[in-house]
Amino acid sequence: MATEGPTSQHALRASQTYGSAADHYQGAALSFWDRFGAATVSRLRLAPGGNVLDLCCGAGASARPAARAVGPQGHVLGIDIAAPMLELARARTAAEGLGNVEFRSGDATRTGLPDGGFDAVVCVFGVFFAPDMTAFMREMWRLTGPGGVLAVTTWGPGLWEPASSIFWRCVGDVEPTLFKAYNPWDEITNPTLLTGLFSQAGVPDPAVEAAAGEHRLDHPDQFWDVVLGSGYRATVDALSPEQRDRVRESLLAELRSGQITLLRTDVVFGTATRPG
Numbered sequence: 001m002a003t004e005g006p007t008s009q010h011a012l013r014a015s016q017t018y019g020s021a022a023d024h025y026q027g028a029a030l031s032f033w034d035r036f037g038a039a040t041v042s043r044l045r046l047a048p049g050g051n052v053l054d055l056c057c058g059a060g061a062s063a064r065p066a067a068r069a070v071g072p073q074g075h076v077l078g079i080d081i082a083a084p085m086l087e088l089a090r091a092r093t094a095a096e097g098l099g100n101v102e103f104r105s106g107d108a109t110r111t112g113l114p115d116g117g118f119d120a121v122v123c124v125f126g127v128f129f130a131p132d133m134t135a136f137m138r139e140m141w142r143l144t145g146p147g148g149v150l151a152v153t154t155w156g157p158g159l160w161e162p163a164s165s166i167f168w169r170c171v172g173d174v175e176p177t178l179f180k181a182y183n184p185w186d187e188i189t190n191p192t193l194l195t196g197l198f199s200q201a202g203v204p205d206p207a208v209e210a211a212a213g214e215h216r217l218d219h220p221d222q223f224w225d226v227v228l229g230s231g232y233r234a235t236v237d238a239l240s241p242e243q244r245d246r247v248r249e250s251l252l253a254e255l256r257s258g259q260i261t262l263l264r265t266d267v268v269f270g271t272a273t274r275p276g
Contacts, residue, residue: 026059026088029222030229032215032265033125037061039211040124040153041069043271049073050119053143055108056080056126060089060101066122067098077118078103079111109136116145116274124153127197128184137201147276150203156210156266157189163223163251163260170251171235174243178235185231194270206272213265220255223263224248 041062046052046069054063057078067076078101080086086103093101108123109130121144123136130136137152144150158164172179188194191208198206217223227236236244254260 027222027225027229029217029225032213033058033061036153036265036267037063037124038065039267040122040151040269041065043269044069044120044122044149044151046070046074046120050075051117051145052076052120052122053111053113053118054078055111055121055123055140056129057089057103058082058085058125060092060103062122062124063089063101063103064093064096064098066120067093067101070100072100074100076101079106079108081105081107109139111139111143113143115142116148118143118145119148120144120151121148122151124151125155125185127152128154128188133188133197134200137197137203141201141203141272141274144274146274149271149273152194152198152270154188154194154268154270155185156212156268158264158266159185159189160215160223160226161264162258163226163255163263166254166260167223167227167232167247167251170247170254171239173250174246175239178238183231189266189268191268191270194268198270198272203272206270208268208270210266210268213267215263215265217261217263220258220260221252223255223260224252226263227251 046066048071050070051074052066052070054066054076057063057080060078063076063078067074070076078089083105086105089103108126121140123140127133127136140150140152168180188197191210195206195208227233236247239247
C-alpha cells in the first residue's frame with residue numbers, strides 16, 4: 001500500500017486541482033516545472049545505485065532526473081495523489097526508457113513506508129499543500145536514511161508577477177469571494193520560513209538558499225496556460241463558464257497591452273543531510 005489512514009481534505013483538494021491541471025501541465029509555457037525539478041536534483045549529488053523517494057512527484061519533473069542520476073541499478077519511487085499527473089509521469093518515463101522508476105497513487109504525508117529507507121527524499125513545490133507542514137517535514141526526515149539527504153523546494157515571493165496580480169484583480173472583479181482563495185505557497189516563501197520549518201520538525205543544520213528566477217513566455221496569452229496548468233486552476237474551475245471567459249478576456253487584454261511576457265519565478269531550495 002502507498003498510504004495509510006484517511007486522506008486529508010488538503011490532499012483531496014490538491015488532487016482535484018492538479019488532476020484538472022494535468023491537461024496543460026506539459027505545455028511549453030510551463031517548462032519551469034521540469035527546470036526546477038532538475039535544479040533540485042542537481043543539488044543532491046546522487047550516487048549510482050541510490051534509492052530516491054519523490055513526494056508530491058506530479059508529472060515526474062524531479063523523479064526523471066533522479067532516475068538518470070542513480071542509473072539502472074538505482075530506484076526512484078514517486079508518490080502523488082493526482083492520478084492524471086501520475087499517468088503523465090509514467091508516459092514520460094516510458095518515453096525516455098527509464099525503467100528504474102515506480103509511481104504510486106497516495107497521500108504523500110501518509111506513506112506508511114519504513115523508517116530510513118531512502119538515500120534521498122525529495123519534495124518540490126509540495127510541502128505547502130500539507131495541512132500540517134511541520135508534521136510532513138518530520139515524516140520526510142523519518143524516511144531519510146543515515147547519510148541520506150532531504151530536499152525541499154518552495155516558491156519564493158512574487159510568484160509569476162506581474163501577471164499574477166493582474167490575474168487576481170480580474171478574478172476579484174468578477175467573483176470577489178474567490179480572490180486569492182487558494183494560494184498555499186504564500187505561507188513559506190523565504191529562507192527564514194523554510195529554515196524554521198526544518199527546525200520545527202527536528203531536522204538539524206539545513207542549508208537553505210533563495211534563488212531569483214525569471215520565466216519568459218513567447219506571448220502574453222501563454223499566461224493563461226500557466227493559470228490552467230498550476231494551482232490557479234482551482235480558482236478558474238470554481239468560476240462559472242461565463243465568469244471564466246470574462247476573467248480570461250480581461251486578463252489577456254491587460255497582459256497584451258503591457259506586453260508582459262517575463263514572469264518572476266523565485267524559489268527557495270532547502271537540503272539537510274542525516275548523520276551517517
